Amino acid sequence: MPRDNEQTGEFTPKILAFCCNWCTYAGADLAGLNRMNYPADVKVLRVPCSGRVNPQYVLKALQSGCDGVLVCGCHPGDCHYSTGNYYAKRRMMIFKRMVEFAGLSPERFQIRWISGSEAGKFRDTVVEVSEQIRALGPMENDAPSRAAIDAVAGTVASPEADEELFAAAKEAI
């Protein structure tokens, strides 16, 4: 996947930003109207509400070539549909903890509340996330090192069974 900048040879990440139609998308629009500069690594995907973002979209994006995912919505209490972002908040809190538990770098999946007037916050968030992910490199860098693989080898599925098999194999020799 040629993802290095052709001129500089620098790695350019792909970051998917789910932006809620009513706040963050308007905020991003305002950032554009104000001619703010921010890296073009972020691809904005407009959704009706942050509550619309099924956590499986996040995992799918990360598995399908995105190096980071940003989920943005209205501040709690300001949701256009009154409660969507409260549900999103609980869901994302648990899902974020789960994917981090399963070994994802925490920077690759972030959630922010950005209102329609916070163009500056949108720009700052995008710059910040983009810098963090540039530092991490592509998604493939998340793969475990040889040492880590060796450290957990045999501890996953019933080590006793592995040992028994091993003992039986030794006897057979």
Next chain:
Amino acid sequence: MADVQDTIRERAAALLSSGEVSAVIGWGAGRFDDVRFPLVVKRAEDAGKLVFDASCVQMTAKRLLEHTGEGKVALVARGCESRAVNRFIADHQLTRDQVYVIGVPCPGMVDPATGETLKRCAECQVRNPVVHDELVGDPVPEPKPYRFAEVDRVEAMSREERRAFFDEMYGKCIRCYACRNACPCCTCRECFVEQDKVGWQGKAFNVNEARYYGMIRAFHTGDRCIECGECERACPMGLPLMVIMHQQVRDIDKLFGPYEGGGLTDSGPDPLRTYKTDDIEEFM
């Protein structure tokens, strides 16, 4: 446990001959001494085929859903099955009057392969049935053992080691969907993995697709898990599936108050299907 078994047989025969229930779901003898199968008894004279001893490793509750519409069905229920009944009622799969619960306090089951207590029974929080129409046998003590030891072990690893742990786990997964079929929380008529035309779940056989299946399934059931551990027992590859369930249960418990999803009651909103305006804020 022999007198418990006799009482179960007597009660099953009585319930069937009186016509109060159309079937009794319990366990029957398998081909070997230590193998038991879920058994559905429909005639009173067959009640003697019901067995209850330390080898009843399967959780029979999900068989209930195969017999809805046949009138009232009786279920021989230990702690885990009784919580599954509450789960079904909360998920609108059953109504309470469709099921007659014969509660059996459970001292824990024995893994026929190793002769030790099953892992899920060693971690069991609720041994006595939480809902029952009648109770067979005396209640057993509830030791409430610590059940997050495996979560602690994985959590103590570095990020890369955790990634390696789950790579190995999902690398071994053969995606037979036994965990889903065994799970009392997985009652969707059409599972997301079978929505071929929607296509979120890919068909390729690799660690990423297995991870997608495993993690999304875990998340779908995360706030409703009754912690019966049947997924882990049903897994033909012996994968530690409960580690990711217990991790979510612990987080939900920590963040959103005491975890009630464990089937202790048959009502109350599930933690991820409700909210509070004063939930802690960490995404500013």
